[in-house]
Amino acid sequence: xxxxxxxxxxxxFEESFEGLDSMETGLLELGQGGEDPDLINSIFRAAHSIKxxxxxxxxxxxxxxxxxxxxxxxxxxxGKREVTTxxxxxxxxxxxxxxxxxxxxxxxxSLDEERVGSTQAGLEAMLDSTEEATGTEEGQAKIAxxxxxxxxxxxxxxxxxxxxxxARMFRELAQxxxxxxxxxxxxxxxxxxxxxxxxxxxxxxxxxxxxTREQVEEIFEWVDGDCELNINPLQPGSAKNEDTPExxxxxxxxxxxxxxxxxxxxxxxxxxxxxxxxxxxxxGDSGSIRVGIEKVDALINMVGELxxxxxxxxxxxxxxxxxxxxxxxxLRDGLQDLERNTRELQESxxxxxxxxxxxxxxRFPRLVHDLSSKLGKKVExxxxxxxxxxxxxxxxxxxxxxVHLVRNSMDHGIETPDQRVAKGKSETGILHLNAYHQGxxxxxxxxxxxxxxxxEKITAKARERGVIGENETLSDEEIDQLIFEPGFSTADEIxxxxxxxxxxxxxxxxxxxxxxxxxxxxxxGEGTTFTIRLPLTLAIxxxxxxxxxxxxxxxxxxxxxxxxxxxDEQINTVSGRAQVYKLRDDYIPIxxxxxxxxxxxxxxxxxxxxLVVVEGNGQKAGFVVDDLLGQQQVVIKSLETNYKxxxxxxxxxxxxxxxxxxxxxxxxxxxxxxxxxxSTLRSVA
Amino acid sequence: xxAELDTVNDADGDQxxxxxxxxxxxxxxxxxxxxxxxxxxxxxxxxTPEYIKGVINLRGTIVPIIDLRERFxxxxxxxxxxxxxxxxxxxxxxxxxIMGIVVDAVSEVYNIAxxxxxxxxxFGGVLSVEFIKGLATIDEKMIIALDxxxxxxxDELAVIDTAGGATN
Numbered sequence: 001x002x003x004x005x006x007x008x009x010x011x012x013f014e015e016s017f018e019g020l021d022s023m024e025t026g027l028l029e030l031g032q033g034g035e036d037p038d039l040i041n042s043i044f045r046a047a048h049s050i051k052x053x054x055x056x057x058x059x060x061x062x063x064x065x066x067x068x069x070x071x072x073x074x075x076x077x078x079g080k081r082e083v084t085t086x087x088x089x090x091x092x093x094x095x096x097x098x099x100x101x102x103x104x105x106x107x108x109x110s111l112d113e114e115r116v117g118s119t120q121a122g123l124e125a126m127l128d129s130t131e132e133a134t135g136t137e138e139g140q141a142k143i144a145x146x147x148x149x150x151x152x153x154x155x156x157x158x159x160x161x162x163x164x165x166x167a168r169m170f171r172e173l174a175q176x177x178x179x180x181x182x183x184x185x186x187x188x189x190x191x192x193x194x195x196x197x198x199x200x201x202x203x204x205x206x207x208x209x210x211x212t213r214e215q216v217e218e219i220f221e222w223v224d225g226d227c228e229l230n231i232n233p234l235q236p237g238s239a240k241n242e243d244t245p246e247x248x249x250x251x252x253x254x255x256x257x258x259x260x261x262x263x264x265x266x267x268x269x270x271x272x273x274x275x276x277x278x279x280x281x282x283x284g285d286s287g288s289i290r291v292g293i294e295k296v297d298a299l300i301n302m303v304g305e306l307x308x309x310x311x312x313x314x315x316x317x318x319x320x321x322x323x324x325x326x327x328x329x330x331l332r333d334g335l336q337d338l339e340r341n342t343r344e345l346q347e348s349x350x351x352x353x354x355x356x357x358x359x360x361x362x363r364f365p366r367l368v369h370d371l372s373s374k375l376g377k378k379v380e381x382x383x384x385x386x387x388x389x390x391x392x393x394x395x396x397x398x399x400x401x402x403v404h405l406v407r408n409s410m411d412h413g414i415e416t417p418d419q420r421v422a423k424g425k426s427e428t429g430i431l432h433l434n435a436y437h438q439g440x441x442x443x444x445x446x447x448x449x450x451x452x453x454x455x456e457k458i459t460a461k462a463r464e465r466g467v468i469g470e471n472e473t474l475s476d477e478e479i480d481q482l483i484f485e486p487g488f489s490t491a492d493e494i495x496x497x498x499x500x501x502x503x504x505x506x507x508x509x510x511x512x513x514x515x516x517x518x519x520x521x522x523x524x525g526e527g528t529t530f531t532i533r534l535p536l537t538l539a540i541x542x543x544x545x546x547x548x549x550x551x552x553x554x555x556x557x558x559x560x561x562x563x564x565x566x567x568d569e570q571i572n573t574v575s576g577r578a579q580v581y582k583l584r585d586d587y588i589p590i591x592x593x594x595x596x597x598x599x600x601x602x603x604x605x606x607x608x609x610x611l612v613v614v615e616g617n618g619q620k621a622g623f624v625v626d627d628l629l630g631q632q633q634v635v636i637k638s639l640e641t642n643y644k645x646x647x648x649x650x651x652x653x654x655x656x657x658x659x660x661x662x663x664x665x666x667x668x669x670x671x672x673x674x675x676x677x678x679s680t681l682r683s684v685a
Numbered sequence: 686x687x688a689e690l691d692t693v694n695d696a697d698g699d700q701x702x703x704x705x706x707x708x709x710x711x712x713x714x715x716x717x718x719x720x721x722x723x724x725x726x727x728x729x730x731x732x733t734p735e736y737i738k739g740v741i742n743l744r745g746t747i748v749p750i751i752d753l754r755e756r757f758x759x760x761x762x763x764x765x766x767x768x769x770x771x772x773x774x775x776x777x778x779x780x781x782x783i784m785g786i787v788v789d790a791v792s793e794v795y796n797i798a799x800x801x802x803x804x805x806x807x808f809g810g811v812l813s814v815e816f817i818k819g820l821a822t823i824d825e826k827m828i829i830a831l832d833x834x835x836x837x838x839x840d841e842l843a844v845i846d847t848a849g850g851a852t853n
Contacts, residue, residue, distance in 0.1 A: 641782070642749055643784075648731060648732070652747045654745065660739075660740050660742050
């Protein structure tokens with residue numbers, strides 16, 4: 001009977017990634033001096049589960065790699081090995097490798113085998129090295145022994161009940177080389193007292209050959225925990241056997257609580273993150289979501305109320321014959337209740353998709369830790385408002401922009417310790433990530449107390465690139481905005497993480513795509529603050545309904561600057577085709593919606609219509625519409641689900657009367673109409 | 686899993702729903718027919734080919750409606766009381782889509798076995814035969830069996846979301 005294991009893969013991957021995250025958090029804490037035996041234990045357990053799971057599913061490479069990690073962690077938790085910074089860093093690197101391996105297995109993507117190999121070798125080297133560097137020859141020999149292994153194998157009595165059979169294991173061992181076995185019968189009871197299912201024997205095995213330690217250990221993997229196992233290298237001159245330092249007793253009397261933090265400078269990172277179990281699905285688009293029970297309970301209650309209201313309304317509907325004033329009033333009340341119930345239900349359901357931003361913030365301690373050592377800077381990361389909730393999709397998409405901004409801060413913003421001291425600041429820079437709700441938005445602030453913007457440099461660079469004119473002077477705010485221009489960077493060198501100038505405009509575009517905004521303020525010499533504002537949910541839009549011809553369209557309220565009655569005298573024509581409207585001091589291009597959307601020709605003069613002044617991507621334009629209908633919140637429905645993306649349209653919605661109205665993509669429409677007028681201009685010319 | 690079911694049934698060539706369009710009778714795999722609606726108001730979408738009439742609201746989903754007469758470049762006929770919209774499920778590589786086609790009238794459901802379906806003749810480029818599964822004869826009538834996935838999945842309709850929104 002074979003079970004198709006692949007249905008369980010999904011769960012295995014989810015749990016393993018969670019386990020890796022918790023290992024990472026634990027290791028970071030360990031690196032901070034948190035020498036808590038429970039902590040080491042939990043890290044060990046996570047590695048152990050991943051090893052076991054991958055073994056079960058046949059992901060042998062992962063299992064083997066994790067096994068080495070687990071051995072190292074095992075020694076740490078038993079106190080046989082100290083927790084050193086090198087060890088922690090190596091384990092952190094290993095966590096990354098396992099992540100990559102699991103992703104490669106899950107997605108079928110390619111894997112950097114070299115990195116896997118070298119990290120694994122590093123782990124094994126650490127396992128085999130001793131604190132006092134005695135017998136380094138033997139240390140090397142353990143990796144690739146010439147003579148063989150001496151194995152003392154003492155199963156616990158219940159071993160056979162776990163389904164393991166020593167004879168089978170020995171048969172496999174025998175395949176690795178010449179095997180000599182010596183059985184120890186001392187524990188064997190007389191026949192009357194013998195329980196057949198229990199194991200009373202133990203063995204001393206000598207395996208001669210070129211098998212590696214891993215191969216030997218692999219055979220005994222299944223009985224890990226159910227036996228006592230000692231594996232020692234066989235020396236050619238076997239008299240030395242007893243003196244061979246066994247790995248298990250390497251680290252002598254040092255107690256568990258000393259931590260050899262050899263390099264204080266490298267790891268001065270104190271984080272004030274709360275110890276949230278890092279269940280972050282950072283970066284990956286996951287198909288599942290964790291929901292707190294209280295949210296589900298609230299939902300159930302609300303649905304209950306909805307059912308009550310519905311049955312009340314249908315009851316009123318049944319008494320059609322006696323429909324009098326009283327029934328009418330009850331109907332009205334019922335409908336009001338219905339409205340309230342629906343609204344509460346909607347809010348409640350949307351809250352299910354909300355996750356605390358800590359899931360995104362959780363990757364930053366590690367990032368800051370790695371970056372600060374890489375850059376040679378001292379940075380303290382402060383996180384606040386991690387409990388602020390936002391929509392899951394927004395959360396997943398805001399991760400990368402945040403990473404970029406943090407990298408920027410660390411790379412360009414915060415100065416090296418020397419520079420800081422010279423300026424009279426403390427050696428350690430502070431990077432503060434803060435999140436809170438404001439209005440219908442979530443606000444995320446990234447603040448550093450670094451050097452701030454070098455405005456002269458920015459202005460010079462902008463002049464150099466022709467972004468601004470030679471003699472143009474800009475206000476401070478305008479200069480700050482320049483960093484969002486594509487290809488802009490004032491970094492003198494391009495480091496591998498920033499300086500290519502690709503980042504900030506992409507960051508801003510991504511945030512705008514999410515319906516949000518990003519602003520920056522900088523105080524030279526004191527620091528810089530980025531403020532990101534995002535809507536709490538993606539699916540709902542405040543819209544202005546407009547009538548164009550016979551069709552109704554929705555213009556996002558956030559894009560509307562103002563609306564006004566068209567006055568003929570303000571219309572001017574440019575090059576005979578494009579028309580502009582003079583609004584106070586500006587000339588705003590007029591977009592005829594009929595033209596842009598290729599609806600039938602507009603009848604009548606412009607003066608009959610209204611001009612809706614909109615702004616998209618920093619550009620203003622005026623839409624000519626026939627009428628302004630109401631404002632309402634609309635639910636955004638995707639056109640792409642069943643059709644495809646249409647230029648100038650960002651989606652559709654269903655109006656109260658059941659008909660479909662298209663939602664105007666303001667920036668897209670402006671672009672579209674410009675293209676159209678350009679092409680007509682070209683054909684005229 | 687649904688896709689597998691579909692292919693199994695296609696192999697048997699089971700039931701086809703036939704409809705009339707300009708005096709010709711066409712058939713579609715009945716398992717792809719989600720529902721049949723009367724013709725109603727449609728919201729036009731700008732800058733789309735003529736045969737895409739627009740979209741409708743189908744119980745909360747936005748569904749595009751295609752006029753097959755215009756798609757096949759036949760003479761157009763004003764919509765009458767028998768004009769119906771057949772809502773179909775179209776299978777693409779990424780996901781299933783729901784689309785509707787406007788036809789003159791719905792006809793019958795026939796069982797057409799695999800071997801009864803003859804391959805279409807090559808019209809020599811006059812008419813694209815990608816979306817014709819085959820021709821069958823039932824009661825001395827010719828039924829043109831359509832391959833919905835090819836018909837409603839041509840380049841114009843395919844969602845090639847280039848650069849994920851950078852084009853716009």
